Amino acid sequence: MRDLKDDPLGLSDHILTWYDNHARALPWRISPKDRALGIQPDPYRIWLSEVMLQQTTVAAVKDYFHRFTQRWPTVQKLAAAEDGDVMGEWAGLGYYARARNLLKCARVVTDEYAGVFPTTHDSLLKLPGIGPYTAAAISSIAYDLPETVLDGNVERVMARLYNIDAPLPGSKPQLKTLAAALTPNRRPGDYAQAVMDLGATICSPKSPACGICPWRDPCLARTAGTAQSLPQKTPKKPKPTRRGHVYLARASNGDWLLERRPDKGLLGGMLGWPGSEWSEDPAPNPPFASDWRDLGGEVRHTFTHFHLILQVLVTELPTQYPPTERHLRVAADDFRPSDLPTVMRKAFDLWHSQ
Structure with missing residues (x-):
């Protein structure tokens, strides 16, 4: 069994090998095979998909993503769109502040950055509607920089891998520190997507398929028999x-x-x-x-x-x-x-x- 503290890069290499064979095919994603051939992701498509995926599932987003990119294939095209047209195409995705910020961000990138998304986490954070997670995702996936990407899937994987029973959202800083220790300098974009895919397909919320998990052996929660109960969450107040x-x-x-x-x-x-x-x-x-x-x-x-x-x-x-x-x-x-x-x-x- 690999030691989580002594061999973090070994774990990263192992999941990258798994990802090379099991990566999900997503309309905004460059496959690991194509990326190895030098094909680069389009930062516009990565940004658009990440904004759409906030609080929303991949299944719900796919059709919206196809319609948006067919109608507005570049950030400049989106920036020039009528507000009402964009809001109309967004209808049904919910969280409509995202659509308003989508337009604001597209116009800033077009007007102030010549239509090219900045690369670094700090510069991305200055754009409308881009928070720490989205900035990290764009830097990592689009530009292959070793940023720590922490979405719900990654939180769940880290909580189980390290058997962290402190409840969310309070445990987020600890989970991010653990995720950062595993983030490699080699292929960080593929690594980020690999962990997200692991959480989405194998390390699922209710019925984790531990028997086929590439991190089965080092997973402390599997050993302790606590995987299905993690991550713990602070109870929510009833909605009025x-x-x-x-x-x-x-x-x-x-x-x-x-x-x-x-x-x-x-x-x-x-x-x-x-x-x-x-x-x-x-x-x-x-x-x-x-x-x-x-x-x-x-x-x-x-x-x-x-x-x-x-x-x-x-x-x-x-x-x-x-x-x-x-x-x-x-x-x-x-x-x-x-x-x-x-x-x-x-x-x-x-x-x-x-």
């Missing part, structure tokens, strides 16, 4: 429930009344239905006086910090109702339910099912 109203108004010619939400806050910058505040006891706030009818049923959605229940009310949109700064009259041919954030699309689906 908020309520609200949304108002669907459609004209006889098919026009819809939508609103552009403020740039800051939940669903910032997204198109959606006019509505009330979201609180324990919200007051009705229709966009105009009318005979609003309760559609029946309700929309339920869960955000990071709370559950939301929406009452859906409908009426006919007057032919001459003028748009305001916030309200938009959208023609039937220009309305795409897919441009709505998920919670707003649920309200449309409820209307459509009637």
Whole structure:
């Protein structure tokens, strides 16, 4: 059995060999075989994928990534895009501040860096929407620099490899120190992806496949029989429930009344239905006086910090109702339910099912 303290590079070499044979094929990734031939990753695609993958699964991101890169194949193309077009393509991925920062970052890289992402961790941190993890991932995967990449998969692998029972998130600094000790100077980008792949495919949250793990022998949690229970997590507080109203108004010619939400806050910058505040006891706030009818049923959605229940009310949109700064009259041919954030699309689906 390898000693974790005395032979960290031996462990790194071992997982790189495993990665050469078992790397996942991902649309933003350069395979280890191609990388060995000198083919370099595109920093734009690495950055885009990492932003999309925050709080989201690979399976959910793939189709979005394909659409974005087909429509905006370079950071310069993305920087020149209309805000509403980007927000529309992002709809359904959630955490919409990421989309706003995506545009800000693309424009800074285009205007201030001539369309070339900086290479170092510190310089990447200066860009909008890029935090320590994303900066490390870009430096490592795109530029093959020995930065420590610590996502949820790597945290889980490190906690089990070293049998760390201190709960997350408090144990993050310790796990990062352990991960840094294993990060090699040779092929650090492939190594980072190897550990992430290990966590995603073998060292999974509920049923780790320890029998086929390349780090099976040195894994302290496997030896101790604690792998399935790690990493421990500090219990989360129960999420509160908020309520609200949304108002669907459609004209006889098919026009819809939508609103552009403020740039800051939940669903910032997204198109959606006019509505009330979201609180324990919200007051009705229709966009105009009318005979609003309760559609029946309700929309339920869960955000990071709370559950939301929406009452859906409908009426006919007057032919001459003028748009305001916030309200938009959208023609039937220009309305795409897919441009709505998920919670707003649920309200449309409820209307459509009637």
